[in-house]
Amino acid sequence: MPRLRLLVLCLVASCGGCGLHLPEMQEPYQASKEEKLDENAIVNRIKCELHKSVQDVLFKYRRSDQYLGKSVEWLTGWGAAVTLKITADEKSAINPGFSIPAFPHAERLSVAGGIQASADATRAETIGMTYRFDDLLAEGWIEECDRSGPIIVTSDLKIGQFIENKAFLAAVPGTVPVRQKVFDAFSYQATFVITYGGGITPTYKFVDVTANPDAPFLNGSRTRTHDITITIGEATGKRTYANKLSPRAEAQNYVETLSQAIASANRSRLSR
Template sequence: MSAIRILLCIFLTTALVGCGTVVPDLREWPENDHFGAVDLVRIIVRSVECELKHTVTDVINTDANQAKMRANHRYFTEFLNNWGAEVALTFTIVEKSGFNPNATWLPASPASAIFSLSGDASLSAQATRIQKLNIFYTMKDLYLPKGKDCDASGEDPSGSFLIRNDLKLRDVFDARILPAIVGIANLPGEGQKNVLSQQITFQAVIGGSLTPTVLLTRASVNTGGSFLSGSRDRTHDLLITFGPLDKPAGGKSLIAIAEQSHFTSQINSGVTTGFRAVLSR
């Protein structure tokens, strides 16, 4: 049992000391190599794309079925034919480690004298990695014709909470379309400044500490605080902005107001992540 404890201590010490001194990996051990990182991004993109396709297809098909039962046979999703989606994925990894030894010395003194000498030192390191990915879709790209499907059910969800998760994208469209159906709002017109946006952030933090304590006749070592500590803060941020296509640009981007909204949201997300990293030190 003592041998196992020693090996465990050595392993933990090595792992904790490495945090914050090298560029963080996108994935945790044992898949923290280049291929694991690339595969993680591929899986997330695939999962988000399938979620988008299923949502857009369901929204349009549901409206088409309901239009048959309406007196005027009106479609309320026609505006989506000239819309697109800007998708931004941001991966933020923060790793930190700390080294804080302390000791107290009690010299040989007469019984009536009380004297002690204590000291401590501290050393910390932090490394931050931010990786971004932007993808653009038109609604026609996202709509699944009859007989077509996008299946991400076989993807491993362990690498991110964005994988095979209900991103609540249907709520974004229903919140805009339903007021028009009941007559309390107009549908987005061609070229008008209409933007729909959804931002989702998942944060996972793991950490640990190791404090071996030594008690001697005239000295004690590491009786308080953490001798070694380490943590890994992983944030996966997804931003989806829906808006009209910029026809003068060939329909390869959103109109200016939508692109500006998308860019502003990315800046706000970056500032928030930065403050979070500073406050957690």
């Protein structure tokens, strides 16, 4: 029994600092300097997709003899409030087990046991931006958005599809009442989740004690989540360093951002 007691104490001590630190925002295979570069690439990808989406919609639904739908030129007076939340969550657990004979020299009857210890650390960063579409369009025509960078950047965020669908609803005659110029606001949400995990189970055989015969000894996981909320509405006031949307759009953006934060918290809770 002294050997068993010593083994258990050593196993607990070996995980004393396991996971008890804030995770890095960059991926495990990246250097620390990559964090700011990835964040910059993501923000610029969202900005570029907004710019290109509005420009393409205005070109597609431009007034002409062939197009008899309602004008979507109102988009030039609108803007987008964007919220990007990046969350890194790391979990680690140790679950050492042992098996000893129930009686001295017993071969068929044994007693098994174990202990458990775990740690969980979460780090989150949130960025909020508001773009006026006329400011974006003033930067010139965009052919394609740069796709070099992290996974979220190389993926199609579908912002163009979202804006085109809403512009189509406003352009089709009869969808929006005649006296109403356009919708009040519309929102878009997207979530990217990247998960890594692994475990190790070394087995030790002493004279009468077997350590970690079955259960995973040490395992860990890392989850990085990108939550994007975009609310599009009429831009109000003069151009400033802090652009604003209409009160209706601002209120909708607040609700959508809050709902996504609650959903993110629930995902983290259920994964534990």
